[in-house]
Amino acid sequence: MKEKFCKDCGHLLTEKDYTNEGIVPFCNHCNQYRFPAFSTAISAIILNPDQTKIVLIQQYGRKDNILVAGYVAQGDNLESTLIREIQEELGLSVQSYRFMSSEYHKGSNTLMCNYLCTVNSENLSGTNHEIDHAAWFTFAEAVREVKRDSLVQTFLHRAIDSLK
Ligand SMILES: [Zn+2]
Structure with missing residues (x-):
């Protein structure tokens, strides 16, 4: 299940390459990766x-x-x-x-x-x-x-x- 918005600030997430993990949702506003929650x-x-x-x-x-x-x-x-x-x-x-x-x-x-x-x-x-x-x-x-x-x-x- 992929989150579309940042759980902290609510901004739309983008996608960014994370070493050894592939593409991971990323919040440009918080400057942090947002791994899908489960x-x-x-x-x-x-x-x-x-x-x-x-x-x-x-x-x-x-x-x-x-x-x-x-x-x-x-x-x-x-x-x-x-x-x-x-x-x-x-x-x-x-x-x-x-x-x-x-x-x-x-x-x-x-x-x-x-x-x-x-x-x-x-x-x-x-x-x-x-x-x-x-x-x-x-x-x-x-x-x-x-x-x-x-x-x-x-x-x-x-x-x-x-x-x-
Ligand atoms: Zn954020």
């Missing part, structure tokens, strides 16, 4: 302590089974966002995690960064009220229960393959 979010494949099941959630009023996810706030980082989101949404503590892969999601202009995590308990009674439903699924069930050909399904396949 959001960053974490998404979490959450395993039970035995590492045999994955938790999927449904947000309030929605039917799709999805992964726990959350936007990274300005000034924050991926790891603390991951640990905080899982605590806030499920009331569970992350015992270990590792980065899996990232994909750009065009619809929301967001770079999704997927982690594989193991939590301390299977108890979902501390789930946040903004979540309608949270449940554990076997790996095979989880792949079937999410939207076909979605980013969630891609992330699930990669994580499950990495556990074999």
Whole structure:
């Protein structure tokens, strides 16, 4: 997604060559490059302590089974966002995690960064009220229960393959 105007001064952006980056939007008024802005979010494949099941959630009023996810706030980082989101949404503590892969999601202009995590308990009674439903699924069930050909399904396949 390309911005047409400078986010600071509102002047129309031009384009200028930036070393090793190619053509980048440039504000002649501020004399600065304006790289296109996008959001960053974490998404979490959450395993039970035995590492045999994955938790999927449904947000309030929605039917799709999805992964726990959350936007990274300005000034924050991926790891603390991951640990905080899982605590806030499920009331569970992350015992270990590792980065899996990232994909750009065009619809929301967001770079999704997927982690594989193991939590301390299977108890979902501390789930946040903004979540309608949270449940554990076997790996095979989880792949079937999410939207076909979605980013969630891609992330699930990669994580499950990495556990074999
Ligand atoms: Zn400007």
